[in-house]
Amino acid sequence: MFKRLATAAVTAVLIAGLGACGSGAEVKENGPDRSVRTGQGSGGATGTPRPHASATADATVFGLRDDIRHRAARTTRATRPRMTKKCTTVTRRVRHSTSSGSGKKRHTRTWYSTEHSRTCKRVRSGTETYTRVVRREQWCVSLDDVDGNARRDDVWYEVSRTTYDAAVGTDRHARLDFTPRHEGC
Incomplete structure (x- = not known):
């Protein structure tokens, strides 16, 4: 002021x-x-x-x-969809292998691991109120x-x-x- x-x-x-x-x-x-x-x-x-x-x-x-x-400025209260971020975690089992040697002495080693991936998207979750400007x-x-x-x-x-x-x-x-x-x- x-x-x-x-x-x-x-x-x-x-x-x-x-x-x-x-x-x-x-x-x-x-x-x-x-x-x-x-x-x-x-x-x-x-x-x-x-x-x-x-x-x-x-x-x-x-x-x-x-x-x-x-x-x-003239404002009013209004409602709009409330968008939130929803994430999901996906796990999957992945097979890995290595080979060594040759012929009859060939040896294959196999193991498994778990990979985590996360996907997020915005979804509607109810409504929210906000201040809308009617006149600036x-x-x-x-x-x-x-x-x-x-x-x-x-x-x-x-x-x-x-x-x-x-x-x-x-x-x-x-x-x-x-x-x-x-x-x-």
């Missing part, structure tokens, strides 16, 4: 520090706590928005942080003005835990850049 809090704190300090490093020409104020980067970050020097990029694994999106949501854990971030398009508001993205922790450390309507896992959450 402490490690997560420390990571979130360090991330928040880095984001705040990097946000403070921008020059005054790059940041335009749109109210008391809204800031939007213009220039290179929004599609070029003219300030025209970038065309919409689909949320693929390598497409970075940016926008104003709207809301965040953490969806815990998700971290989600909602953006307004996605990729500089003012009409694309309230777009949800599923993100990594690191990106979610960084978004928690920012204010609402702060600019975020990240690569989502996929759109929708």
Whole structure:
């Protein structure tokens, strides 16, 4: 728990520090706590928005942080066949012989030994209960003005835990850049 809090704190300090490093020409104020980067970050020097990029694994999106949501994993109890390992030991008698001499003086010596072999296979032995994951854990971030398009508001993205922790450390309507896992959450 402490490690997560420390990571979130360090991330928040880095984001705040990097946000403070921008020059005054790059940041335009749109109210008391809204800031939007213009220039290179929004599609070029003219300030025209970038065309919409689909949320693929390598497409970075940016926008104003709207809301965040953490969806815990949902599990249920289920049953499945219980497979156990059943082994059987088989013994067999093996005949061995050696011969010595030749002609009428030929002598054959015979003896027997027992060889053990073990065979194992998995067999069903009743049922067992286990925890089945119905829905995996998700971290989600909602953006307004996605990729500089003012009409694309309230777009949800599923993100990594690191990106979610960084978004928690920012204010609402702060600019975020990240690569989502996929759109929708």
